[in-house]
Amino acid sequence: MALIRNPFDHDLPSADSPQVHVHLDGKWVDVPLGLNVIEVARRFGKLIPHYCYHPKLSIAGNCRMCLFEMGTPKLGPDRKPVLDGEGRPELQWVPRPQIACATTAFEGLGIRTASPLVESCQKGVMEFLLANHPLDCPICDQAGECKLQEYAFDYGKGRSQFGEEKVRKPKRVDIGPRILLDDERCILCTRCIRFAREIADDDCLGITERGGYNRLSIHPDQRFTSNYSLNTADICPVGALTTKDFRFRMRAWFLKETQSICVDCATGCNVTIGSREGFVYRLTPRVNEAVNSHWMCDQGRLGFHPIHSKHRVLEPARRVETGLFPGEWPLVLGQVAESLRKLEPSSLALLVSARLTNEELFLVQRLRESLRGESEIFTEVVPRKGQADGLLRSDDLNPNSKGARILGIGADGEKLPELRKRIEEGKVRALFCLHEDAIGAGVPEEMLERLSLLVWQGILEDKSCERAHWVLPGASFAEKSGSMVNRAGQVQRLHRAIPTPGRAKEDVWILRGLILALGGEDVGQSVPDIFSKMVATTPAFHGFTWSGLGDQGVPLPAQAG
Amino acid sequence: MIVVRRPDLSWVEQLYLPGFWEGLKVTWHHFVARLSGKTRVTLQYPEERPPIPPGYRGAPVLVKDEEGREKCVSCQLCEFICPPRAIRIAPGGIPEDSPYAKVEKAPQEFWIDMTRCIFCGYCEEVCPEEAIFLLPQHYSLNGRSREELLHDKAKLYEMGGVLPLPIRKWANK
Numbered sequence: 001m002a003l004i005r006n007p008f009d010h011d012l013p014s015a016d017s018p019q020v021h022v023h024l025d026g027k028w029v030d031v032p033l034g035l036n037v038i039e040v041a042r043r044f045g046k047l048i049p050h051y052c053y054h055p056k057l058s059i060a061g062n063c064r065m066c067l068f069e070m071g072t073p074k075l076g077p078d079r080k081p082v083l084d085g086e087g088r089p090e091l092q093w094v095p096r097p098q099i100a101c102a103t104t105a106f107e108g109l110g111i112r113t114a115s116p117l118v119e120s121c122q123k124g125v126m127e128f129l130l131a132n133h134p135l136d137c138p139i140c141d142q143a144g145e146c147k148l149q150e151y152a153f154d155y156g157k158g159r160s161q162f163g164e165e166k167v168r169k170p171k172r173v174d175i176g177p178r179i180l181l182d183d184e185r186c187i188l189c190t191r192c193i194r195f196a197r198e199i200a201d202d203d204c205l206g207i208t209e210r211g212g213y214n215r216l217s218i219h220p221d222q223r224f225t226s227n228y229s230l231n232t233a234d235i236c237p238v239g240a241l242t243t244k245d246f247r248f249r250m251r252a253w254f255l256k257e258t259q260s261i262c263v264d265c266a267t268g269c270n271v272t273i274g275s276r277e278g279f280v281y282r283l284t285p286r287v288n289e290a291v292n293s294h295w296m297c298d299q300g301r302l303g304f305h306p307i308h309s310k311h312r313v314l315e316p317a318r319r320v321e322t323g324l325f326p327g328e329w330p331l332v333l334g335q336v337a338e339s340l341r342k343l344e345p346s347s348l349a350l351l352v353s354a355r356l357t358n359e360e361l362f363l364v365q366r367l368r369e370s371l372r373g374e375s376e377i378f379t380e381v382v383p384r385k386g387q388a389d390g391l392l393r394s395d396d397l398n399p400n401s402k403g404a405r406i407l408g409i410g411a412d413g414e415k416l417p418e419l420r421k422r423i424e425e426g427k428v429r430a431l432f433c434l435h436e437d438a439i440g441a442g443v444p445e446e447m448l449e450r451l452s453l454l455v456w457q458g459i460l461e462d463k464s465c466e467r468a469h470w471v472l473p474g475a476s477f478a479e480k481s482g483s484m485v486n487r488a489g490q491v492q493r494l495h496r497a498i499p500t501p502g503r504a505k506e507d508v509w510i511l512r513g514l515i516l517a518l519g520g521e522d523v524g525q526s527v528p529d530i531f532s533k534m535v536a537t538t539p540a541f542h543g544f545t546w547s548g549l550g551d552q553g554v555p556l557p558a559q560a561g
Numbered sequence: 562m563i564v565v566r567r568p569d570l571s572w573v574e575q576l577y578l579p580g581f582w583e584g585l586k587v588t589w590h591h592f593v594a595r596l597s598g599k600t601r602v603t604l605q606y607p608e609e610r611p612p613i614p615p616g617y618r619g620a621p622v623l624v625k626d627e628e629g630r631e632k633c634v635s636c637q638l639c640e641f642i643c644p645p646r647a648i649r650i651a652p653g654g655i656p657e658d659s660p661y662a663k664v665e666k667a668p669q670e671f672w673i674d675m676t677r678c679i680f681c682g683y684c685e686e687v688c689p690e691e692a693i694f695l696l697p698q699h700y701s702l703n704g705r706s707r708e709e710l711l712h713d714k715a716k717l718y719e720m721g722g723v724l725p726l727p728i729r730k731w732a733n734k
């Protein structure tokens with residue numbers, strides 16, 4: 001079950017629905033009773049083209065693109081189906097086409113998805129849809145992933161009999177803080193209206209005017225401010241709704257797609273990172289029925305921008321009197337390891353981020369092992385609290401709090417006050433900040449000045465970085481691979497989409513370098529190697545494999561985490 | 562497979578003298594024309610320029626329409642089609658107060674790397690806006706550095722100028 005409740009699940013019939021026999025393009029197949037005909041065809045590799053149907057929204061049946069030819073069992077005089085030689089019911093075909101999106105499977109249903117009647121219907125519907133369409137493709141952001149383009153090519157007839165003037169409608173309509181509407185391109189499928197009403201619970205869109213002047217409008221006193229508004233740009237089959245953030249930035253066909261997850265909160269929505277030449281242009285949600293279904297929130301979608309910020313730290317460096325002095329990685333790592341080794345273990349604390357991947361946290365664990373003598377080394381993560389919205393967003397804004405707890409790095413910052421106390425008392429004199437700002441975590445500035453060693457590893461300059469004796473530039477979520485555990489205990493993978501900028505390095509590379517420089521055991525270079533080492537020593541992950549996580553992740557067994 | 566038969570030569574032809582004669586006529590014709598100054602073999606390039614046949618593919622450049630509107634809408638199709646990846650475009654929007662706001666999109670920057678271009682003409686062919694052309698007058702390109710041969714948007718418009726064409730797509734939008 002997804003973490004968000006969908007009002008409809010046309011593609012996921014309930015598990016106890018009985019199987020029925022359906023005649024699909026000349027073959028008898030078994031499908032669950034009540035399955036939507038579009039989904040019946042999809043299960044057997046056939047596409048019934050459609051615009052207004054969406055598996056998670058109510059059925060509108062207004063685009064007429066999904067017309068198919070329907071058959072029902074012939075009944076004899078005894079009201080029983082007439083059987084053919086093979087014991088299958090004989091079918092009689094309804095003379096008029098039906099819409100597939102509003103038809104569900106029943107015993108003896110006949111479906112023809114590509115008969116001459118169906119093809120001529122598709123041609124006719126395409127011609128109607130294009131009659132008033134502006135054919136903006138060269139300036140339309142949807143081009144390349146536009147269902148109107150695709151179906152016009154696959155099912156259209158390539159010519160129009162419409163000789164009149166096209167109807168003009170408003171363009172570039174600002175309907176919300178993050179979204180723009182182009183009414184000429186809209187094909188009036190009402191997907192966005194149904195999404196706003198049924199899922200985002202922000203019923204502000206509707207169709208106004210009549211006939212050919214029909215257009216999508218927003219309520220005059222409202223703006224589409226929902227934190228889920230950008231999902232309508234994804235489900236809009238054409239380029240009528242576009243995101244302001246991605247508008248005119250890059251054409252869809254140039255984007256390299258990397259499957260990853262959103263790291264903006266503990267839900268871990270599955271995303272596709274669209275990048276080109278080391279630059280991330282957009283995140284789009286990726287379907288995962290165990291996590292985010294088809295959706296993601298706007299905040300998470302737009303949350304990637306800091307990775308290209310001009311405040312990125314790009315060079316490993318040491319602080320000298322005049323400022324930061326850049327160094328070479330092997331030297332810097334060796335010197336940092338040396339200063340860590342010289343410390344009394346109990347005087348060192350690790351302030352770790354629960355935004356790190358399991359593999360990085362595992363290496364932190366290893367680093368802690370190789371540094372500890374008699375006494376424990378203090379570690380804790382920094383909590384980030386937000387507001388849960390009852391849909392996808394979690395109140396925990398750290399994407400891997402569960403992983404940090406499982407790996408024994410920290411639990412929601414319970415020990416942070418103690419860290420502050422220990423620094424105050426002078427028990428902790430050295431601090432290693434991993435992707436966290438000690439000042440943000442509640443350690444006063446003047447106490448940081450007192451530390452004899454402050455090592456900082458991260459991506460964006462912060463107050464701790466400004467005071468750190470050593471600065472180690474790490475990687476953002478788009479620049480690394482790894483796994484994280486979301487709030488429901490789903491272990492999911494991130495994949496590296498772009499290289500790290502400047503001389504920044506992936507965090508597993510930095511941590512492994514430190515461990516090796518301290519004479520610790522080598523856990524391997526690649527993330528899959530580290531993952532398998534981690535699985536071997538962590539009971540909660542018992543039986544997991546890197547490749548076994550797949551694109552959809554694997555849930556932790558119930559008792560773990 | 563085609564079998565080409567040798568022609569059957571008559572006895573006069575077998576002497577080869579008519580052939581020699583025809584050949585010598587051509588040679589003498591040119592010889593006389595050259596002596597009398599009727600043909601000139603060399604050109605005083607670059608002051609004198611050879612006639613360039615129509616359809617010759619010179620350097621790809623961007624053009625404006627008769628109103629001086631930049632025609633390219635940065636659809637990036639030429640960037641996509643270009644086999645040696647000579648084209649680079651930074652797409653952008655047209656501000657709402659511009660007279661051409663309805664076109665919505667125009668390139669912020671446009672580069673063609675002439676050290677990469679192979680003059681294939683695909684960009685001209687693929688362009689949906691008739692904005693990029695391989696103009697014959699730009700058959701001669703030279704520069705003192707590679708950077709000079711990286712044509713940017715300003716340079717491409719300067720080379721292209723205005724090219725009036727009958728289709729006025731945006732005028733009727």
Ligand code: SF4
Nearest residue numbers: 136137140146238239
């Ligand atoms: S919506 Fe599709 S068909 Fe219409 S202009 Fe955009 S890309 Fe072209």
Ligand code: SF4
Nearest residue numbers: 186187189190192236
């Ligand atoms: S804007 Fe898009 S999703 Fe909304 S009705 Fe128009 S075509 Fe459908």
Ligand code: SF4
Nearest residue numbers: 643678679681682684
């Ligand atoms: S002529 Fe060919 S190689 Fe040159 S820019 Fe155009 S598409 Fe590229």
Ligand code: SF4
Nearest residue numbers: 633634636637639688
């Ligand atoms: S194909 Fe034409 S309109 Fe598109 S970017 Fe190239 S020059 Fe501009």
Ligand code: FES
Nearest residue numbers: 050053063064101
């Ligand atoms: S998908 Fe069936 S009518 Fe639109």
